Amino acid sequence: MITMKELENIKNDIQNIAEAILSVLNIDVTIVDEDFVRVAGTGKYIGKIGDKVDGYSAFKKSFIEQVSIFIEDPKNSPICKSCDHIHGCKEFAEVCCPIVLDGKSYGVIGLIAFDEEQSKIMKNNIDDFMNFLKKMADLISGKLKAQIKTEELEVEKKKLEILLDSMDKAVISIDINGYVDKYNHKFKELFNLSDNDLLHKNMFDVLNFIKRTNENNFSKYKMGSFSYNKRQRNVKGIYNINKIIIKGKFKGYVIDFIEKKEAIKNYNKMNKEYKITLENIIGSSNLIVQTKRNALIASRSMSTILITGESGTGKELFARSIHNHSDRADMPFVTVNCAAIPDNLLESELFGYEEGAFTGAKKGGKLGKFELADKGTIFLDEIGDMSLHLQAKLLRVLQERELDKIGGKSNIFIDVRIIAATNKNLEDMVKNGSFREDLYYRLNVIPIKLPSLRERREDIPLLINYMIDEYSNKLGKEILGVDDNVKHLLINYSWPGNIRELQNVIEYSINMSQSKILTLDCIPKSLTTVEDDVKYDDIGQIRTLEELEIREIKKALDKYKDYKKDKELAAKALGISRATLYRKLEKYKDRINVYLNQK
Numbered sequence: 001m002i003t004m005k006e007l008e009n010i011k012n013d014i015q016n017i018a019e020a021i022l023s024v025l026n027i028d029v030t031i032v033d034e035d036f037v038r039v040a041g042t043g044k045y046i047g048k049i050g051d052k053v054d055g056y057s058a059f060k061k062s063f064i065e066q067v068s069i070f071i072e073d074p075k076n077s078p079i080c081k082s083c084d085h086i087h088g089c090k091e092f093a094e095v096c097c098p099i100v101l102d103g104k105s106y107g108v109i110g111l112i113a114f115d116e117e118q119s120k121i122m123k124n125n126i127d128d129f130m131n132f133l134k135k136m137a138d139l140i141s142g143k144l145k146a147q148i149k150t151e152e153l154e155v156e157k158k159k160l161e162i163l164l165d166s167m168d169k170a171v172i173s174i175d176i177n178g179y180v181d182k183y184n185h186k187f188k189e190l191f192n193l194s195d196n197d198l199l200h201k202n203m204f205d206v207l208n209f210i211k212r213t214n215e216n217n218f219s220k221y222k223m224g225s226f227s228y229n230k231r232q233r234n235v236k237g238i239y240n241i242n243k244i245i246i247k248g249k250f251k252g253y254v255i256d257f258i259e260k261k262e263a264i265k266n267y268n269k270m271n272k273e274y275k276i277t278l279e280n281i282i283g284s285s286n287l288i289v290q291t292k293r294n295a296l297i298a299s300r301s302m303s304t305i306l307i308t309g310e311s312g313t314g315k316e317l318f319a320r321s322i323h324n325h326s327d328r329a330d331m332p333f334v335t336v337n338c339a340a341i342p343d344n345l346l347e348s349e350l351f352g353y354e355e356g357a358f359t360g361a362k363k364g365g366k367l368g369k370f371e372l373a374d375k376g377t378i379f380l381d382e383i384g385d386m387s388l389h390l391q392a393k394l395l396r397v398l399q400e401r402e403l404d405k406i407g408g409k410s411n412i413f414i415d416v417r418i419i420a421a422t423n424k425n426l427e428d429m430v431k432n433g434s435f436r437e438d439l440y441y442r443l444n445v446i447p448i449k450l451p452s453l454r455e456r457r458e459d460i461p462l463l464i465n466y467m468i469d470e471y472s473n474k475l476g477k478e479i480l481g482v483d484d485n486v487k488h489l490l491i492n493y494s495w496p497g498n499i500r501e502l503q504n505v506i507e508y509s510i511n512m513s514q515s516k517i518l519t520l521d522c523i524p525k526s527l528t529t530v531e532d533d534v535k536y537d538d539i540g541q542i543r544t545l546e547e548l549e550i551r552e553i554k555k556a557l558d559k560y561k562d563y564k565k566d567k568e569l570a571a572k573a574l575g576i577s578r579a580t581l582y583r584k585l586e587k588y589k590d591r592i593n594v595y596l597n598q599k
């Protein structure tokens with residue numbers, strides 16, 4: 001918001017307009033700003049520019065009410081009665097018009113007749129005079145608008161410059177041909193460049209690790225790594241290219257650069273913020289307690305770990321906790337999902353490549369995840385999905401502890417702890433030839449098998465409470481717990497998706513819940529309506545006769561729910577009388593009525 005008197009800023013333009021009016025109409029002009037200080041004038045007003053004219057009542061009225069005013073006879077006009085200068089007034093007639101922009105008055109422009117002749121001309125052509133004056137006032141407000149916009153843009157520009165300079169990334173913007181537009185201090189510092197090195201220069205000449213290219217294929221390169229060795233600076237790092245597109249038109253690029261050591265520092269910082277430990281893994285069942293104990297012992301060793309378990313059992317959580325308990329905790333923990341990256345990209349993702357390794361390889365080469373994890377831990381998730389070709393490469397890394405980069409002249413020694421995980425049965429895969437036996441033994445030095453949720457049902461109430469707390473906070477709802485029916489259902493469900501599925505169910509239910517206690521009506525229908533044989537697993541789970549009875553009654557009621565004689569038909573199907581069915585419904589009313597209400 002500009003606060004200084006705006007007309008003052010364009011006073012030269014205004015004076016030119018005043019003189020133009022005089023030369024057309026041959027009548028003197030005076031223009032005042034919002035404080036009634038004269039900013040322009042002609043004739044006898046020239047010497048009075050800068051004077052305050054607050055006694056002019058017609059100007060005041062015009063300014064406040066935003067109306068044009070014509071005063072035919074100043075000495076007798078009611079408007080002029082309150083004017084301080086009424087007695088010594090030398091005016092014969094006057095027209096004034098407010099200068100208005102976006103509903104706000106900024107000043108007044110006035111034409112003053114100082115003799116009979118001028119007054120006559122004015123009176124005879126008053127409509128034209130008014131129109132003309134209005135046009136001139138619009139001209140001034142147009143100039144004012146442009147001036148305000150320019151100042152706003154300057155403020156924005158300054159803010160952006162400060163913002164750019166306070167960034168800890170080096171940033172440069174270039175036009176579509178690569179000519180340097182803006183850059184920040186960090187950019188000059190990173191590459192040891194001065195303003196002279198950059199002024200009117202082409203960035204592709206200054207930083208020749210970025211390939212000069214045309215718009216279409218440049219866009220392919222969204223990021224890359226670089227190695228810059230010039231002007232006593234030897235830096236390696238990563239850059240990101242962002243296209244500037246305005247109204248569908250391509251206007252240039254903004255490129256940011258980050259040094260490798262900074263990137264690693266940031267990576268570590270992010271990891272540190274996610275400092276999960278074994279104590280945070282919820283569960284007090286014998287199975288999970290024993291698994292946590294094994295994980296803690298494994299964390300103290302440098303040997304490779306293979307974590308197995310169904311999807312959603314917490315394999316990544318365990319891997320992170322093991323890293324965080326190890327003496328590598330302050331170094332990076334780098335995750336690679338071997339199933340999510342296409343095989344042809346996985347090799348360069350894992351091992352990186354040297355500059356010029358193949359056509360299309362980025363200048364400066366690429367850092368692999370193994371290098372990024374130096375002195376830390378690499379977590380190879382879904383290892384069972386790795387191709388046989390890459391399995392051979394990984395085996396070499398495990399055996400030699402050396403990285404053979406694509407196109408690399410020398411091998412790089414790596415100090416990385418490996419934790420692999422899979423939900424596949426690797427032994428079966430070894431048998432059918434889809435997983436290398438030698439790699440399997442190299443990975444499986446310390447095996448950790450995570451139990452499924454249904455093998456540790458006693459942990460479910462604990463997990464439910466923990467997740468209710470977590471999601472209530474996240475979703476801003478006050479949920480205190482679950483009712484007995486929900487608890488019963490969740491404990492007995494088979495949980496094929498394990499803890500991740502439980503998390504989803506709790507999040508969904510909290511979203512749906514209208515009360516502070518979760519009831520069956522907010523549980524996903526998929527859980528409450530699945531066939532009991534699916535809902536309950538059969539591994540070692542023995543159901544009570546009462547449960548079986550309830551299950552069969554529910555089934556019968558469900559089957560005949562659309563029939564008029566539903567109870568009679570259900571009783572018949574169950575081989576009992578209607579009276580017995582009603583007796584049982586009364587007995588199990590809590591569990592069966594809730595079930596019925598959901599239908």
Ligand SMILES: Nc1ncnc2c1ncn2[C@@H]1O[C@H](COP(=O)(O)OP(=O)(O)OP(=O)(O)O)[C@@H](O)[C@H]1O
Nearest residue numbers: 281282283310311312313314315316317423499500
């Ligand atoms: N014991 C636990 N206590 C609390 N949350 C847990 C626990 N185990 C797992 N989780 C949570 O469950 C979700 C799934 O865990 P994670 O991703 O580690 O499983 P995963 O076995 O690696 O799954 P996938 O095989 O599908 O990759 C995560 O959000 C994790 O935080």
